Amino acid sequence: MSEPALTLDASGLKCPLPVLKARKAIKGLEAGQTISVHSTDPASPLDFKHFCNSSGHELVSEAESEGTFTFLIRKGA
Template sequence: MTHELDAIGLLCPLPVLKLRKRLKALEAGDRIRLLADDPAAIVDVPHFCNESGHTLLDSSEAGGTLTFLVEKRP
């Protein structure tokens, strides 16, 4: 199942903090699409995934909106 988290308008570290909180409630293998416009998210989200063991499946940017697809790992 893919969930969506809109963090547009939030500045560092809020997008990652909200992502971490939402991931805790999900089952292993669930995916979440994070939308953010904070430039720091380009570094913060991959770093968070690497440190927490979750998988960053995709990241892209369009029109100032960053999109990250993260899969929860056990």
């Protein structure tokens, strides 16, 4: 898999800010490009799943390490 077109560090931000910042950042991407988002908010996994399902983007992967969640999102059409 290729490197994400953009990486967003939303560490330290609480709901809904990580998703809001990701939504704003993803607008600048072309359809099919990916963004990697890092968040420390425990609600992030549920928030990003809902965001992707409701906005037509694909949650490619989700991982957690030492309290930091990493999401790889592919922009929809």
